[in-house]
Amino acid sequence: MPLFDYARASTIDEAIALLNDPRWVSRPLAGGTDLLVQVRHTKPNFQRLVDVSRIPAMRSVAREEGEIRIGAAVTYTELVESPLLCEHAACLVEAARLVGGPAIANTGTLGGNVGNGAACADGVPPLVCLDALAHVANSEGMRAVPVADLLLGPHQTALQPGDLITHFTFPLLPAGTRSVFLKIGRRNAQAIARLNVAVAGRLSADGRIEFVRVVPGSALPRLRRFTEVEDMLLGERPSTALFEAAGAAASRVMVAATGRRWSTDYKAIALQALVSRALRRVFRMQESNGTHAH
Amino acid sequence: MRIEFILNGEAVAVEAPPDITLLDLLRDYLNLTGTKEGCAVGECGACAVIKDGRLVNSCMVLAPQAEGCEIVTIEGVHAADGGPNDLQQHFIEYGAVQCGICIPGMIMAGEALLRQNPHPTRAEIRLALAGNLCRCTGYQQIVDAIEATAKGRRAQP
Known part of the structure; x- marks a missing residue:
């Protein structure tokens, strides 16, 4: 018997439907660099992984008016390769550059880094420094939470079952910062x-x-x-x-x-x-x- | 579940449970045992493969996540006649191989680097190998072999 099942979502709506399907205890899977280590050591507390790593809306970095929007499934490598972030979020790019080696940077995602809730997460201090909001979707709709408020303590987050971090936004820093x-x-x-x-x-x-x-x-x-x-x-x-x-x-x-x-x-x-x-x-x-x- | 992807240039379809890693899929379901399991937690890089052009640790990729992807393993890296390619030949010549368990991952990391950056500095080669542990060689010979390969590939017309 497999320890858990797998489902792939191609849109945010599909992911939310899968994550909130009452027949399964589901958890989002993005890069898997933390999750697959955890399931090796401890029995999974979920029955199904919902793969959100290919949802186009969660994979892009864009400038929208006076703010930057980063999809939660953007990898560290993609953060480093984003000219927009190199210009407007040097601290985040530098943090992404220092995460793991290339294989981990190519796989791990910013949303996973925040959702995993590790106290040592390199992606989190830059997001808080940039005054970033995490945008969280669930079956009731969307809510925006300051990243600092999402993290309650080591491996404790304000995320509820059925929640999915879809993207982050932060206002551009004042010119010359x-x-x-x-x-x-x-x-x-x-x-x-x-x-x-x-x-x-x-x-x-x-x-x-x-x-x-x-x-x-x-x-x-x-x-x-x-x-x-x-x-x-x-x-x-x-x-x-x-x-x-x-x-x-x-x-x-x-x-x-x-x-x-x-x-x-x-x-x-x-x-x-x-x-x-x-x-x-x-x-x-x-x-x-x-x-x-x- | 059925997982379909391109493996070393050929389409494959395999029935496998949803809860195994790409590493287990390669070794236990496709009988490609060149990819090694070292630490199984993403520290050592012995299981590294190239997924859609990027180096990944196959122990940290869930097998179903390979669906539709192009995966290159150490078995897919060779010269046209099936013998060692230039990178592998340089590993031999420079004494970069001792016990050998890290070498499939080292070769994949070297190939991934050279595909993206044909002109790596020694520092860039070291960074490209940051996730690959070798407990025998002390890395110098591995860096030398990759550097020599980069030079050789640049010299080709």
Whole structure:
């Protein structure tokens, strides 16, 4: 007896009908890079997989008015190859570039990364940094949920049975905003993040920080923007001292939320360095002497 | 269920359960055992095949997801006379093969790279192999073999 059955959906409506068929406990399958590992180790808690990886409406990246729309079944490789995202979502492209090796990047999808709900998901800090909405369909219709609100904790999401993330949208960042993504793993390639961070920022005409978002990943049980750190940066002029202080503040926010754990000695130092490095990159400060290069 | 796809250039149709991986489909239902199972969780790349022109780990693809796709396995990589092709010949010449379990995946990763990028730098070759583990060679010879193949293919008219 097979452990589960398989059905392929060719449209979102068909996928929703299949996922909500009361005769089966169904779950969406996109790239399968997380799901097929899980079913190898644990008995599936579903009876049927509904393959959504070929639904055309879930596979494209497009600009619509002032926002970008990314289909949930777009793979990491397709994110990296999108000129639109390279221009408007550098942090997301950089994160996609650092996911797995080529075989995983060719298979895994952004929607799967969010839906799987791993605390270390590389796709999530950039989406939160871009203020992205996840668009979720079910038999009642569509709803839009901020990505940060979809993720309740490690492997816990606000998704209900029968729900399908169809796409993400985010407003274009203000003109001149730069964004970066940095990650620390146990090796350079094909590594699960120990810590990661997405940062976006822009300077005003007189050289002060007028826009900044700081979103560390794998740092808190529930991912969010570190507004405490953003507030201390807004209105200031970029400097090495400022960014080191911001890194230290990010570290304090993390430890205050998680308490001291076995990994804290490492993570506290690493997050401080990662956040200050990301800020230096966004505001184009040279690594060595801290001079401000335009 | 019935799964139909193009395998190494030929149409195949196979009856298989819906809950197996493409790796199991290839090895157990199509008797193509060149594709290896290493870790079975996407870490090692021994099971890599080319699906619609892109490298994938066949242990992470559900067999029914191959429907209608073009799959190339290590059995589909060879010279016109059935012997080793230039990439495989370079693996032999450069001493890139020791125990051999990673080699089908390494060859597929090398082929996938060279089909997309005929001018890879050494850094790009290393990135292309990021998902393929070899515990014998230390990778240098594998990178050398792919680099030599790229050079040889560029020199061809």
